[in-house]
Amino acid sequence: MRDQFEVRSYDGAGRLGKLTVPRSDVTVETPALLPVVNPHIQGVPPARLESTFGAEILITNSYIIHGSDDLREPALEDGLHELLDFSGAIMTDSGSFQLSEYGDIDVTTEEILEFQHEIGSDIATPVDIPTPPDVSREHAEEEWETTRERLTVAESTDTGEMLVTAPVQGSTHPDLREQAAREASETGLDIFPIGAVVPLMNEYRYADLVEVVAAAKRGLPEDAPVHLFGAGHPMMFALAAALGCDLFDSAAYALYARDDRYLTVRGTEHLDDLTYFPCECPVCSEHTPEDVRAMDDEERHRLLAEHNLAVSFGEIRRVKEAIRRGNLFELVETRVRGHPTLVDGYRTLLEHADQLEATDPITKDSFFYLSADSARRPEVRRHHDRLARLDVPDELLLTTGEASDRYEESWRLVPPFGPVPRSLSDVYPLTAEVPEHLDRAAYEVAASGIARLVERSPGTEFTVVHDGWPETALVTIPAEVTVYNANEADGDGLS
């Protein structure tokens, strides 16, 4: 099971992976973006998605093809890859969206899975029930029960080499999402879309989104490929990747373009509001907003869709490069400054630092302290855990200044990490680059590191020498510790 997905490296819970898609014999690098292709209207043809934007996989809707006299026969006869002119992997949706919009569809999971198989889909989807946010737990549980039954049907349907997804529902109830994820993973199906989160994203409810995704991740095995269904805005790819999402799909590139909306990694702009294109993609390098406004609908929408695709695929490359280099948190720190609700998402993510820490590599390129929020990164937490396991002498000086031989040992004191034995000084993350104008959060977390060490070392006599730490940090240091301020006369206690 799931030998088709291989994680190559981690950064926090974010990962670079390879999804092997046996039916079309292709390998998809993850995180990957699946452009949504409407089988009726192809503003940007799939062949161009592949050649110009580097799309390795796309998603289209098998239910629309099934219901269309124009498309059904060619799809059955020639197959999806020929119909769409795309040689990469093709995932298909099942009509669940139509079900959620119109309340009813005319196929069963078994029928639509068979149809997806017949038209040559590489990754198929059963008819799950996309339970919206904020419904009662009872309601969400009932609908999950139905989805779960359909996953059982999917599991027992013969679909050959075609991969089949097991959507995770559960509305905004984290415990139910976790349970749903566990039950979905027990089916033996292949890929795990986290469903019905589009309303959360449309309403900028990123804190709730993070809770839902973090809950689903807790219920899934580490090696399960996760698809964040409907996540198509590049402003949140880095945050979602940091949670461990592997696949995104974007209808936004086309839908927004048709509404003259322009995606950026910092949010959405309307073409009418722009005087300068805040982007360096080929479209934005060759045109001005004024030019594009003057074009006819078709040309304008095509160019906006191409910009939207360029920035979306560009952001996926930035995310992949960041994971590879171990600076995904640094990218997230930047991205969440696009909107206050993304800051909420990040702060919620940091509440799950333990979950992120489990797969975080021991060593990375560098740690940049970039805001008060950085003090809560999983690397800091891990260092505090490590403090509890270190051998401590009977007499220990913790100092922001020079070592002193008046003590048995001297350790450095480094905000936001706290006590750092000399042996770890050159080891990630203690090599962190930190601003000189430090926020109090850095000192406070460092002081809590001291408290952690002191609590675990009842036999040791501690002396702390700091360089003017704020009172809010100093109050955290246990009362039995002797504390000096090196900035005050004779304050280092060493003269």
Next chain:
Amino acid sequence: MRDQFEVRSYDGAGRLGKLTVPRSDVTVETPALLPVVNPHIQGVPPARLESTFGAEILITNSYIIHGSDDLREPALEDGLHELLDFSGAIMTDSGSFQLSEYGDIDVTTEEILEFQHEIGSDIATPVDIPTPPDVSREHAEEEWETTRERLTVAESTDTGEMLVTAPVQGSTHPDLREQAAREASETGLDIFPIGAVVPLMNEYRYADLVEVVAAAKRGLPEDAPVHLFGAGHPMMFALAAALGCDLFDSAAYALYARDDRYLTVRGTEHLDDLTYFPCECPVCSEHTPEDVRAMDDEERHRLLAEHNLAVSFGEIRRVKEAIRRGNLFELVETRVRGHPTLVDGYRTLLEHADQLEATDPITKDSFFYLSADSARRPEVRRHHDRLARLDVPDELLLTTGEASDRYEESWRLVPPFGPVPRSLSDVYPLTAEVPEHLDRAAYEVAASGIARLVERSPGTEFTVVHDGWPETALVTIPAEVTVYNANEADGDGLS
């Protein structure tokens, strides 16, 4: 004087302007980036800088042309615009850089200004002394005295319609920078380069850079066009623009390319370290790092230079769009998360909030609270100043909850602003978007707003109802204020 520079709109101290360059009859929109063109080697030809990257102005070195037998005659005969094949404005440097590198040059200010005039430069530079950072005040003052004398020479040289710059020196002594700026502006010369800051930028000393620029700005009239000499890295354009810099010049795009270095708005990468291009420019959309590594030197350096130019000009467009929309601080909040030293630069900038506030528009698009640093933005400071001028009733409730008719008046309490009279609730910046997971800084600054209001209203009885503010904020509220926590039983004092 200086009727050739017109500020069209402000955001903080950042501004959109128009620089009229009479000699070539062109108008340059600012902030503008001047690519540095080496008259000997033109990796990316000036005509292409103009057509592909939209350069309206460039800078080249008149001293190199003066000293080159191959270039001097054609420049004198055909003029610079013909020599370089560039129809925009051309600024020329004077040999000051060579002076600082080699200790001696063989022209005087008068000679080189005349030469610049003869070859058709639009904006000329006298031979100033680029005093490096960290020298003694005495040394810096002595050198400034020499530069100042040369500015006097420049002032009295007949240069026709050619604009002439008055470089501001003074090393890392803010008071001397301020004095130098004042004296430079008194010359009647046209454009004010802030000189010799490249070592600060090379060493990532952004806090020191901000101090130097803020000091120079204090010495200059509001309408003086300011050039940040040698500022060519897109990671700091937004921060420098927020300080009120109008012109940047970039040799980095070419120098870095020759060293296989790759500019991004978050820092510098080396081509060898990249697996994915974290960018959507035409070069990065059409190639992979692997492709580019395999190319010969010339092709590789040309493509990297084109990428570096694309991202630099793209960032200038983003900065201009942000100033126009009034969200330059939001862009800066994002950009400074590229490196801890940029965070230092931003925190230093915020120490000069009064300087930024002077030209900040009363109303803008929206205020996004994006980090604890946002609490120190000039808009917050302005609101606190406004609080001191408001009419206050004898009995006033300040509340994070509902108004109450048990008090003469009820005002809202909005972190980070503090007290907000109902009449201002819908007015910028009190319409701010703020995360739900708020940092303590927001509460603390709000509490200091309460203190400000209370101090100015000795006859008023204040009641504060908050929704669980942290102790570090509550301690700031003056003792005579009655404070309730609405989250505690009967805590609102209203039941």
